Amino acid sequence: MELTEKTQLLDAEAIRRALTRIAHEIVEKNKGTDNLVLVGIKTRGIHLAQRLSERIMAFEEQQVPVGTLDITLYRDDLKQRTEQAVVHGSEIDFDITDKTVVLVDDVLFTGRTVRAALDALIDIGRPTQIQLAVLVDRGHRELPIRPDYVGKNVPTSRDEVVAVNLVETEQVDKVIIMEKANTL
Ligand SMILES: O=P(O)(O)OC[C@H]1O[C@H](OP(=O)(O)OP(=O)(O)O)[C@H](O)[C@@H]1O
Numbered sequence: 001m002e003l004t005e006k007t008q009l010l011d012a013e014a015i016r017r018a019l020t021r022i023a024h025e026i027v028e029k030n031k032g033t034d035n036l037v038l039v040g041i042k043t044r045g046i047h048l049a050q051r052l053s054e055r056i057m058a059f060e061e062q063q064v065p066v067g068t069l070d071i072t073l074y075r076d077d078l079k080q081r082t083e084q085a086v087v088h089g090s091e092i093d094f095d096i097t098d099k100t101v102v103l104v105d106d107v108l109f110t111g112r113t114v115r116a117a118l119d120a121l122i123d124i125g126r127p128t129q130i131q132l133a134v135l136v137d138r139g140h141r142e143l144p145i146r147p148d149y150v151g152k153n154v155p156t157s158r159d160e161v162v163a164v165n166l167v168e169t170e171q172v173d174k175v176i177i178m179e180k181a182n183t184l
């Protein structure tokens with residue numbers, strides 16, 4: 001499937017400002033950083049969680065731990081085109097029981113990845129609360145999942161793909177909409 005770049009949604013400055021705002025919102029909503037932990041969803045959610053933790057350290061002088069979850073979507077039924085999310089592993093070397101866990105991902109679409117992440121977290125421990133932070137909410141939810149913190153809400157068509165590029169993975173910070181040239 002060919003993808004072509006259509007529009008740039010966020011540049012590096014806009015991503016920086018959105019993450020700074022979200023970092024402040026997380027601390028404000030939770031009245032500080034006590035019992036707060038961040039868990040990033042592979043791949044880019046991990047880098048965003050690390051950036052949020054660094055931002056919180058800069059203005060609160062508190063270290064918020066960052067864990068990671070590795071979740072992959074696969075299409076299990078070509079006829080129904082249903083996507084399933086599978087957890088491949090986690091690196092959470094702290095106890096999440098009695099903690100407020102902020103899950104972090106780059107894009108929220110159907111919600112299937114987040115649902116798998118919620119299952120994985122509940123298997124690992126008993127958090128007091130789980131919140132969700134995403135850089136882009138592009139709509140088209142298939143499950144009753146909503147984010148608590150959003151960098152940008154972007155109305156999209158199903159045929160588009162939102163691509164988050166980060167310095168850590170693509171050597172540049174930008175968010176673009178890609179259009180599918182043809183669909184199956
Ligand atoms: O709400 P959903 O429909 O589950 O879609 C959102 C997920 O899709 C993307 O991951 P992708 O599987 O493309 O992996 P990647 O981020 O490692 O490229 C994105 O990073 C989210 O994790």
Ligand SMILES: O=c1cc[nH]c(=O)[nH]1
Nearest residue numbers: 107109160161162163
């Ligand atoms: O557009 C989309 C949909 C799911 N995941 C992405 O990263 N982009």
